[in-house]
Amino acid sequence: MLVSRGSRTAALAACATILLATSACGSDKPEETTAQQARLYGTDGNMLNSFPAELKDRADLVNGMKGTTPATPLPEEFKSRLQSVDPKLGDYLYSAETYDAIVISALAAQLAGSTDSTKIAQQIVGVTNGGERCENVAACLSLAQAGRDIEYRGVSVTRSGFTDAGEPATTSYATLHFDGERLNDGKTEFVGAGDESAASTKAPPKASKQGKNPVPGAPLVIAGLFPKTGDLALAYPPMAAGATLAIKEINAAGGVLGKKVTWLEGDDGASATKAKATVAELIEGGADVIIGAASSGISLAVLPETVQAGKVLFSPSSTDDGLTTAEDKGLFFRTAPPDSLQGRALADVILRDGSQRIAIVARKDSYGEGLQSVVKAELEKAGIAGDRIKLLTYEPQEGESAPPVDFTTGAKEVKDFGADAVLVIGFGESAQVIRALADAGVEMGS
Structure with a gap:
């Protein structure tokens, strides 16, 4: 849980800690x-079961490692539905957000009465705010x-809806x-963050009453830009x-505008070149x-292309604060929260363990350096x-044939600094860190 500023300060005299800038969360009691x-x-x-591999x-180096990730307690019934489409699924990170x-995109298109991306975008924030509450497709x-x-x-959108910025x-x-x-799983804790009053109160355009009759024009086409390969490939399965x-349940309920939704999938490769x-x-x-x-980093890299094409880009996992104010012409949305919220959670975890000399290691991109900066500011506060x-920082390598990260x-x-806490912010490549x-010779213990 998040602790008060006073509690944080009091925790500084406790025990030593290393933070790898990938996520940090501790137990309620300082550990010696x-x-x-x-x-x-x-x-x-x-922070995935697939990461130790x-x-x-x-792999034993991860034992005792703690971390944070945006997540809500997933109902067992939702996990079972996920298992029905992928019986081998071992992690659930960002499955609910996806x-x-x-x-939300499908509902926005239905309310807009159109598959036009601009009209869909005008309905997305409103789908999550005001009106009659509903909880299944x-x-x-x-x-x-x-x-x-x-x-x-839904599953990740539970307490309140989106802000005017679409997050x-x-x-x-x-x-x-x-x-x-x-x-x-027995040690997992969930902590709330954010402010319900920040949810948008703007009314969307008037909804179009369509019924279940097919609407002229092409069916709604939703595409995935997922990390099938690259440093974040371990997050692809969930x-x-x-x-x-989602596509299965939307189509089972009759689809959108009287037609089944078409699904396309592409690989972002954790590479700006590949993603574009x-x-x-x-x-x-x-x-x-x-x-x-x-x-x-990839969302920021492709945003100009999607905006120029007039298409909605909707990320389930991009958390960089800079995306809140990026020039998007109202076409970028995310179910993932901004790092301003995660930075505070990470700092609280670190302080609970009594860290006094903290090294924050981050991949050199907008996500890594952005979260690194937020955590540092919270620690100083x-x-x-x-x-x-x-x-x-370290340079993440692009391409499957690229040499491993040399840290x-x-x-x-880090060793010479005498860090008692190391936070590593990165993806699969941070195993090399x-x-x-x-x-x-940095002894990592719990």
Whole structure:
């Protein structure tokens, strides 16, 4: 849970901690470590059951690692539905956000009475605010077909709707713990964040009453821009499962505007070059709404292309604060919360463990450096002096044939700094950072 400023300051005298800039969350009680140990923390793309495999024969290095990720408690019934479309699914990160992004897009198109991207965009914020509350696809589509104003509450969109900027006004974060090279669900905590009063109160354009009769024109085409390959590929299965389930349930409920929704899927490759080429293909294929990209850097890279084409870009997982004010002509939305909220949650986790010398290691892109900056600011607000916080970055490599990240020099700096907490902000490639820390003699303990 988040702690008060006073509690944070009091926690500084407790025990040593290492934060890996991937996500950090701790237990309610400070944990004692030896002076030589540093606690390890991660976030988002590192806090997955699939992540230890990135460390190969050194998977045990994650044991004791803590982290945060935007998440709400998922109903077992929703997990079962996801398992029905992917029986091998082992993680659920951003599955709910992906599901909700697609459902909201479909409802917006139904209310707009059109597959025109601009008209869909004008309805998206309103779908989540005001009107008659509905909580499942069939019920919401029925109301939208009748031209009724709706307030969608789904799996990740639960407490309140979107802000005027098209992002969640409130969210929650999960504190995750690795034990025995797997996340220990018994230790997971959920903490609320945000402000319900920030939800938009603007009325959307008047809804179009269409009924279930087919509307002239092409069916709604929704496309996915997901990380099938690249550094964030370990997050692909849950996002793909969320998308598959949403499209299946929308079409089972009669589709949109009397026609089944068409689904296209492309690979962002965690590469701006790859993602731009994929976006061009999806637009050529008739995409009205593109769900993605997975990472903030890729969303920022392709946003000019989607805006120029007049298409909606709707990310379930891009969290960079800069996306709130990016020039998007009202066409960018996200079910993922901005990092201003996650930064505070990470700082609170670190402080609960009593960290006093903190190294924050981040991938050098808008997501990594953005979250790194927010966490540093929150730590300083809580009383950690600037000279006790060390910031380091590394260049993520693009392409499957690229050499692995070399963090040898950075790891030595962390060791010489005497960090008792290391926060690593990154994706699958940050396994190389953890290996380098261990090789440099940084003892990571719980």
